Amino acid sequence: MAKWGEGDPRWIVEQRADATNVNNWHWTERDASGWSNDKLKELFLAVRVTGEEGSCEVTEVNKLDGEASINNRKGKLIFFYEWDVKLNWTGETSAGVKYKGHVEIPNLSDENDPSEVEIRVSLAKDEPDTRLIELMRRDGVQRLREAIAQYISTLRTEFTQGMILPAANGVSHTAATDVQKKAHTKETQNTKSSTCPNTGVKIPTCKFSMKEMFMTSPEELYRVLTCQELVQGFTHAPAIVAAEKGGxxxxxxxxxxxEFVELESEKRIVMSWRFKTWPAGHHATITLTLSENGGETELQMEARGVPQSEEQHTKDGWKRYYFDGIKQTFGYGAMLL
Structure with a gap:
């Protein structure tokens, strides 16, 4: 038997109870079916789109058949998943007319990239024709693809913990997985790794900024962003807002x-901010800067530490739920920059 630090690492027996399979070098498998079932339901039921045609949202997952697993063979993680999905959606036109429909995803599998997955959208039987079907086939399908991409990303980060065990000195003998190598080569210059505190997993993150003009004063816009009753107004949902440092x-x-990190009345808001679907414990830093500009207020939003796979979803969310929501609710509409 080789001493620690010498010889072929596959055969080194460490001082640990499970040394019969050091670092999980030999074949190990983990069933991810139950976890995947819950995660996919969570992501699909969060899909909601709004447009000129009205609004649509996924209301039910009525079929989710399949399985998922992760295998480790000689330090290489192999992902397998295959799902047959059927969803129900409801929509409402701007005139208040409601419709129902279905979504079919017959082959959500590891063989296809999220952009290649077939997604069929249809109206329920006997429903008359409506432009809402166009909204679902355009924006709804895009949101569904983003949900699928988030599922795959989370499967490859959160659920793989412990599949490759650390060596005695805390460092694994295994090289990065193919997935990690591919992700690294795609990182842009403004992308860096961030460690998720609850899992210890490093995920690729990015930063971006957005600007929007509002036909109101910085004082009033600051109130809208920090007053619980006004936040509930533009999000059209219950909210908890404790606008103080650490609130x-x-x-x-x-x-x-x-959580609010910094508050400067009428000028600046800094938040530790996250979407529920992000890896557990991971937050981005959102900085909002308000400045008066020709009788209007310019709001500049800067985001740092956003998961790279969530960049577009985060931008869309801020545009829809914050910027457009505030303008439509309080009448602060203005020309976009």
Whole structure:
């Protein structure tokens, strides 16, 4: 038997109870079916889209058949998942007319990239034709693809903990997985790794900024962003907002949550902010800067530490639920920059 630090690492027996399979070098398998079932339901039921045609949302997962697993063979993680999905959606036109429909995803599997997964959208039987079907086939399908991408990303980060065990000195003998290597090569110059505190997993993150003009004063816009009653008004949902340093907030049924880090009345708001679907414990830093500009207020939003796979979803969420929501509710509409 080789001494520690010498010879082929596959055969080194460490001082540990499970040394018969050091670092899980030999074949190990973990069933991810139950976890995947819950995660996919959570992600699909969060899908909601709004447009000129009206609004639509996924209301029920009425079929989710399949399985998922993760295998480790000689330090390489192999992912397998295959699902047959059927969803129900409801929509409402701007005139208040309601419709029902279905979504079919017959082959959600590891063989296809999220952009290649077949997604069929249809109206329920006997429902008359409506432009809402266009909204679902355009924006709804895009949100569903984002949900699928989030499921795959989370499966490869959160659920893989312990599949490759650390060596005696805390460092695994295994090289990065193919998935990690591919992700690394795709990182842009403004992308860096962030460690998720609850899991110890490093995920690729990014930063971005957005600007929006509001036909109101910085004082009034600051109030809208920090007053619980006004936040409930533009999000059209119950909210918890404790606008003080260290104060917590929770919006949109818990889908958005975080903590106020810094508050400068009428000028600046800094938040530790997250979507519910992000890896557990991971927060981005959101900085809102308000400035008067020709009788209007310019709001500049800067986001740092957003999971790279969530960049577009986060931008869309801020545009829809914050910027557009405030303008439509309080009449602060203005020309976009």
């Amino acid at each position: 917590k907030f929770q919006l949109l049924g818990g889908n958005v949550s975080g």
